[in-house]
Amino acid sequence: MEEYQHITHGFEPVFDERSRVLVLGSFPSVLSRENRFYYGNPRNRFWRVVAEALGEAEPAPGDVEAKRGLLLRRGIALWDVVESCDVRGSADASIKNVVPADVARITGAAPISAVLCNGGTAARLYHRWLEPVTGMAAEALPSTSPANAAWSLGRLTERWSEALLAALE
Incomplete structure (x- = not known):
């Protein structure tokens, strides 16, 4: 079994002053940390789901700038609940010793x-650490992770x- 490592998030949130919806994951996977951007595992369905859900003409964006552009063009901010933690590999279930993200960076700059929340872990962590800061309840959505095989694309x-x-209405 992998050892716990204390890891800091490592990359910035995506948002601007027009962002209206905040999508939060829990903490970046090993592949996302290596790629230095969100949902870097090619088997994670996040980018394809978001593009299709928003009715984008193109399939899922491929590079970081296209991904960032899709979100900002549609008024979506993206970050993770956890800024740093002890974790084994990419396993959300192993997250402990949480330092929450400074969500006020986004909520103070965007309406x-x-x-x-992308998955139950993100929703639980949000409820515990960030909901008291934002004062907003979060809607938990099914995880786009490949580990969530119960949900088809x-x-x-x-x-x-x-x-x-x-x-976004």
């Missing part, structure tokens, strides 16, 4: 009106589309 896209479009 965030909805918070969506179609079901994920339908559920995420429903939540994103309602939040």
